[in-house]
Amino acid sequence: MFKVFGKLTKISILTFWLIFTIFPLYWMFLTSIRAKTETTKHFYYPHGNSTLDSYRKLFEQYAFGTYIKNSLVVSISASIFVVFIGLLGAYALARYRFKSKSQIMLVFLITQMIPGLIALAPLYLLLSRINLLNTLYALILCYIGGMIPFATVMLRGFLQRIPPDLDEAALIDGCNRFTALFRVVFPVALPGIAATFIFSFVQCWNELFLAMILIDSDSNKTYPVAMRSFIGAYYIDWGGLAASVMIGIIPTVLMFALMSKFMVSGLSAGIVKG
Numbered sequence: 001m002f003k004v005f006g007k008l009t010k011i012s013i014l015t016f017w018l019i020f021t022i023f024p025l026y027w028m029f030l031t032s033i034r035a036k037t038e039t040t041k042h043f044y045y046p047h048g049n050s051t052l053d054s055y056r057k058l059f060e061q062y063a064f065g066t067y068i069k070n071s072l073v074v075s076i077s078a079s080i081f082v083v084f085i086g087l088l089g090a091y092a093l094a095r096y097r098f099k100s101k102s103q104i105m106l107v108f109l110i111t112q113m114i115p116g117l118i119a120l121a122p123l124y125l126l127l128s129r130i131n132l133l134n135t136l137y138a139l140i141l142c143y144i145g146g147m148i149p150f151a152t153v154m155l156r157g158f159l160q161r162i163p164p165d166l167d168e169a170a171l172i173d174g175c176n177r178f179t180a181l182f183r184v185v186f187p188v189a190l191p192g193i194a195a196t197f198i199f200s201f202v203q204c205w206n207e208l209f210l211a212m213i214l215i216d217s218d219s220n221k222t223y224p225v226a227m228r229s230f231i232g233a234y235y236i237d238w239g240g241l242a243a244s245v246m247i248g249i250i251p252t253v254l255m256f257a258l259m260s261k262f263m264v265s266g267l268s269a270g271i272v273k274g
Helices: 002-032 053-060 064-095 101-111 116-129 136-159 165-172 177-188 190-206 209-214 223-230 238-258 260-270
Strands: none
Touching: 002 238, 053 064, 053 238, 064 101, 064 136, 064 177, 064 190, 064 223, 064 238, 101 136, 116 136, 116 209, 136 190, 136 209, 165 177, 177 190, 190 223, 190 238, 209 223, 223 238
16 A cells, blocks of 8 residues: 555655756746747647748758857867866876875866856956957867866766776786776777766757857857847747757757666766775
8 A cells, every 4th residue: 555655645746846957948838939929828738820931030040050050069079078188187196196196186176166257357368368269179179178166076977987997907007097997998888978968968969158248249059048049138039949958959969868778877876985
């Protein structure tokens, strides 16, 4: 009796949570296919006058394809470098013994607690002096610098679960530390690497503040910045805004769907106390 009641309770809670999570997306989708004069009508169900004008407007009037491409270039490039550098740092922290090792980990954790706004002024001046303002390179460099501590800490927790005997066997077979890392440890650490890559990608993809401050030209805008064009001082284009949201979630949804298995195992391994 109690088992049945407990099972029904879990199912009810999960069902409520699913509805609570999915409903905003459902609402956005309905808003994106409504006519301009009906965006606030027929709140819960589709209407016979549904249209794809909002989606066509994204690519015909707002060049949304360029913004999506810019975000993909920035997010993928930054995430690859973050994972690569973070993997090297994590391997050193997980395998080597040296002084100030715990202090380095503490510094990495503290940097995640400091608001990025503190470094905005000197960062802006630095990028201006090296002529990188209003370029995608500026965003890539900023995202890499901001996420390396997170990637290092996360990957270190995963690498600590991999037996050091694998490294030693590779060294005996003639590998050096670098080749042992990428030929032996890398395939075993792939779930943690995939999880770190996904988190880095999502952070870059959704980042707005730096992209808004460092990018001025319309051709270099990223997806989050472009979404702000639908919000004016006296008017909000709800159809265009909803359509841009639906288009913008596609890359992250696809990535989570393709790497869901790696994501689960990587997260469970990355939280190990080390």
